[in-house]
Amino acid sequence: MNRRRVIAVAVASSLLLVGITQFALAQRWGRFRSIEEDRRGVPSWEVEPRFPGDQFTFARVYYDSYGGRWGRGGGGWRTDYPDSDLNFSLRLQQLTTIKVNPNPVIVRLTDDNLSDYPFLYMIEPGGLGFSEEEVVGLRRYCYNGGFLMVDDFWGDAQYENLAFELERVFPDRKPFEVPLDHEIFHNVYDMKEKPQVPAIGRAWGNVTWENTSDGSDNSVAHYRAITDDKDRIMVFICHNTDLGDGWEREGEDEGYFREFSVKKAYPMGINIVTYAMTH
Numbered sequence: 001m002n003r004r005r006v007i008a009v010a011v012a013s014s015l016l017l018v019g020i021t022q023f024a025l026a027q028r029w030g031r032f033r034s035i036e037e038d039r040r041g042v043p044s045w046e047v048e049p050r051f052p053g054d055q056f057t058f059a060r061v062y063y064d065s066y067g068g069r070w071g072r073g074g075g076g077w078r079t080d081y082p083d084s085d086l087n088f089s090l091r092l093q094q095l096t097t098i099k100v101n102p103n104p105v106i107v108r109l110t111d112d113n114l115s116d117y118p119f120l121y122m123i124e125p126g127g128l129g130f131s132e133e134e135v136v137g138l139r140r141y142c143y144n145g146g147f148l149m150v151d152d153f154w155g156d157a158q159y160e161n162l163a164f165e166l167e168r169v170f171p172d173r174k175p176f177e178v179p180l181d182h183e184i185f186h187n188v189y190d191m192k193e194k195p196q197v198p199a200i201g202r203a204w205g206n207v208t209w210e211n212t213s214d215g216s217d218n219s220v221a222h223y224r225a226i227t228d229d230k231d232r233i234m235v236f237i238c239h240n241t242d243l244g245d246g247w248e249r250e251g252e253d254e255g256y257f258r259e260f261s262v263k264k265a266y267p268m269g270i271n272i273v274t275y276a277m278t279h
Helices: 083-095 132-143 155-169 200-204 243-248 254-278
Strands: 059-062 105-108 119-123 147-151 222-227 233-239
Touching: 083 243, 083 254, 119 254, 132 147, 132 155, 132 233, 147 254, 155 233, 200 254, 233 254, 243 254
Parallel strands: 059 105, 059 119, 119 147, 147 233
Antiparallel strands: 222 233
């Protein structure tokens, strides 16, 4: 697999120390325009023209989901798009030595060029249902060295749906809770706890978790993983947390930005990408 590796180095111990400017990204009417049409106020930057492929590209997984096992509709794949993808790419470029593509992409698990992207991001998997072709594509991608991050889903029912689909991909492997002393929590930013990031509306109510109709206790964030035979994380599951909202909504509320984007969402996201690109 062509992993196009880069080595990430932290340049600051806190996002607050680098003079980050916030963006006024309040016009949501253009939400699903293409990035080529609307960068949502996020500036672009130059990349090395001699090596256009030797850069990190944020790749979001598109999946056809028409209910899964729990009867939810499709479209969850695009939650927080494109703001979270653009903002995270910018911050990764600013805060590490990783060379980052300013233009995130959307990929399918069946794409022929999937192996060009060593990191994949999948969101809201509580209602997804993989096709057989997607099962085969994801299995091949991960066993060839790829890394999948799963984010933004809450409660026992949604987790059970994801676990069911992942068992189809990896019938001989089970997700396990990743201990806080694992390097993924400390390789760039030293996380003192497993971060829980709520949607911005919940944070305004001084609540860090979201309720679900199944009545489960969602107050604790879980970070689970599936590893290969060499104990490399192939799938990293961020459950009962919404890191993507911390990226997407950074410019909408200063309190949310400082408490959740700066302290939790960006540091954890940078740690995850750093692990993916160095293992």
